[in-house]
Amino acid sequence: MSLMTTQQGGESPGKKSVYLRLLASARPYRKRFFWAVGCMLLASACNVVPPWLLKNVVDDVLIARNLAMLNALPFLLVGLFAGKGIASYGHQYLMNWVGQNVVMDLRLRLYDHLQRMSLRYLHGNRLGEIMSRITNDVTILQNLVTSVVVNLVVQSVTFLGMVGFLFYINWKLTLITFAILPLTVLILDRASKKLRIVGHAIQSELAGLSAVVQEAFSAVRVVRSFATEDLELSRFRRSNRENFRAVMHGVQVQAALAAIIELVLIAALALILWLGGREVVGGGQTPGELIAFLGYLGFLVQPIRVFTSVVSSMQLGLAAAERIFSLLDIPGEVESPVNPVPLGVLEGRVTFRNVTFSYAEGQPVLRDISLEIVPGEKVALVGPTGSGKSTLADLIPRFYDPDSGTVLVDGADLRRVNLRELRKQIGIVPQESLLMKGTIAFNISYGLPELSSEQIREAADIAGILSFIESLPEGFETEVGERGVTLSGGQRQRIAIARAVVRDPRILILDEATSSLDLEVERQVQEAMNRAMKGRTSLVIAHRLSTVRNADRIVVLDGGRIVEQGRHEELLTGGGMYGRLYHLQFDRGTGQ
Structure with missing residues (x-):
């Protein structure tokens, strides 16, 4: 709109x-x-x-x-x-x-x-x-x-x-x-x-x-990379003239x-x-x-x-x-119900029943998805770009409501539960780990000011970032700068993992959390992710298929539908889309 x-x-x-x-x-x-x-x-x-x-x-x-x-x-x-x-x-x-x-x-x-x-x-x-x-x-x-x-x-x-x-x-x-x-x-x-x-x-x-x-200053690296300063200046000049x-x-x-x-x-x-x-x-x-x-x-x-x-x-x-x-006057699309169903402490069971979803009317991104994830299970979502992986994950914290069908957590319809109570028990590590201006401790405990120093330290240890933080002159009180610009991509990603696990979530969503990292840093972050996922229901959205070999189950999406699912070895020998995607990456040298 x-x-x-x-x-x-x-x-x-x-x-x-x-x-x-x-x-x-x-x-x-x-x-x-x-x-x-x-x-x-x-x-x-x-x-x-x-x-x-x-x-x-x-x-x-x-x-x-x-x-x-x-x-x-x-x-x-x-x-x-x-x-x-x-x-x-x-x-x-x-x-x-x-x-x-x-x-x-x-x-x-x-x-x-x-x-x-x-x-x-x-x-x-x-x-x-x-x-x-x-x-x-x-x-x-x-x-x-x-x-x-x-x-x-x-x-x-x-x-x-x-x-x-x-x-x-x-x-x-x-x-x-x-x-x-x-x-x-x-x-x-x-x-x-x-x-x-x-x-x-x-x-x-x-x-x-x-x-x-x-837009120009948010994408300043892109502007300079393509030497389009004059183009952006002309856009600004045109807009300035109209004003x-x-x-x-x-x-x-x-x-x-x-x-x-x-x-x-x-x-x-x-x-x-x-x-x-x-x-x-x-x-x-x-x-x-x-x-x-x-x-x-x-x-x-x-x-x-x-x-x-x-x-x-x-x-x-x-x-x-x-x-x-x-x-x-524009109403919020997703709101907590007046009399929500109490959730209590989640076990971590996630159920999708005949879920269809579209961002624009008549253009569904998910089509009749049915999937059940049991407590403690590590499920990987893979598939081509635009297949609906991130959208499916976004329905769990109820960022959106499906057009039809139902999403349930521990058997409760998400439209009937309190949003704050739900989201406090879900940890999310996004693809681009944006940090807030403030200290490392503030970013790890973001939204939970009552956390103790020991809890923050333990979360950093799980995320594999503790030794780096303690090597800094000001330790956890080090300022990270706006959007975390003073840290490398891998360091920001591990702080994001610490920020997610410090809540002790029952459900953990990792949305292509290593896609922008080089292989060496990816391995380090992957180890941190494995520690973070231990004992939790985990949903991993992966572009690099080498990172999901050890998943309990791999769900392959294409065109908004589930086309196959199973373990890595089963899918690799099944001759389906997963095998083709995996061999394509392997042949290019990115599957190792």
Whole structure:
């Protein structure tokens, strides 16, 4: 499923509107939010008063020559702006506190949701685009929840307050002025729809830009090996250009909107100056009232200009929110049942009953697989690339659910057991042993912080890596670097084996754990694997058939079906696919 599937046309990602969902996210912080709104209202009120004071200065001080009021005005002005400063500080601090917490909560929800999402989805989408949701989109949303909301409330209240004073001073002139408002509202409506579409385009292009960078640097060795730096640069340049075009389109729309609205408002101001001046000359209103009226119209330009800018930022923020909520709305494919069947300590019996599985509809990878693995048995899965070996193994820890059929462990349907309880009793050594940034001890005990030093040491001994670790100056506290780059492939693989066996799993899955190693290191890792598999139900996925000679049973897959199974000697003399694959490797010198 594409990242943008639910984004077309700026539609709301779920039944609730994005506005209500954002308000729901702020519910835990509603007390501070209401205090912030109170401060916004006070600051807005302080914005509305100055033109009215200007009227009093002209009519009651300058024309009436009232010295007492003149003496009081400086104190009123200082007090007014002191109150405004305190209120502005309060709403800025409180709204940023609320906004930062809302965004932090959303970022945590998004990260947690991504951690639990279907592997189908994660493997089927570009990592850079997914990362863009947590970084770029959340950052834009942060601006919406803090600055945009503040400006929206303050400027809206200021606008309404000034409109109220305009009606009080001269309702006829006000009606004439606001006869032009429908045109302004129409422009804003059209522009907001356009800006929402532009906002989606900008975020999409930015996500694509992040994806290009992520892919290029993740495969930097491949890029350099094939001398394709210029090709990657051209891809980045093309993506960068598309992002530039999307951003500039948004700038054009926003700038044109601000200029048009300002022109409309200035035209209204010029008309009112002419009509109001005629009323003052004719004695219909005082000079102070006209000056206050014009002052309010002048000040009215600021909230409307800010509001036009807010509309742009709001549409970008809502576009980001929609993208975030659309991702949160994607259900996890595999989840624990509400009332799981207790597993207890596993014996290690694994049963596949008529299992069919496909990543894409109509393209099955496994076809009607039936297989039973008894506790303590060492079973090897072999077959050509794409025959379904790794997919079959991935069904045991329930990374996926089969399209049809059932997978059972100790007789319990995996769809009825608690995932955490199941996976804690399964050890997996993948083909590419990625280590986490941290110490060797941290990587071996990953997910089990309660393990003792002796348990970690024992696991390292089983994996055949203990002597190497103890030879290091810092021993188990040695930092391995990001993704384990400071260690060789064989060392990373043995640490991965230690990480699997330290859990004392009842089921151990080794997915082509030696395929990327040279023969000498492979033998060392194979010895570690043999020690790790002792007394456990083990499933070994092998590319090099020489590593599975001693398996209790070898299961051969081809085209998603089991085509033969048995011991090494039986299959070798049976004249089937296993014999052909084995002799092919032997003839090439890789079967020894």
